[in-house]
Amino acid sequence: MWTDSDTVIIRFEGDATATDGVDYHNEYCWIWQMRGGKVVRCRAFLDMIAVRELIERVELT
Numbered sequence: 001m002w003t004d005s006d007t008v009i010i011r012f013e014g015d016a017t018a019t020d021g022v023d024y025h026n027e028y029c030w031i032w033q034m035r036g037g038k039v040v041r042c043r044a045f046l047d048m049i050a051v052r053e054l055i056e057r058v059e060l061t
Contacts, residue, residue, distance in 0.1 A: 008032040018058050026050045 002009045010030045018024050026047050033041035 006034045008034060018054060020058050022057065024050070024054055 001011075008031070010032070011028065013025070013027050016024045029045040031043045031045075032039045
């Protein structure tokens, strides 16, 4: 996590097991613009190929 004035940058990794039993991994980077201690804008970056593969593989309920 990094901060610069009213900007907060958060980089993290997430791991889970999907409902089909297959592991899911992704890396994220969120950039927040803060005002008065609240997030007023968020930009999120992640591996959309991993998300697409998950959505195609796992049936939504």
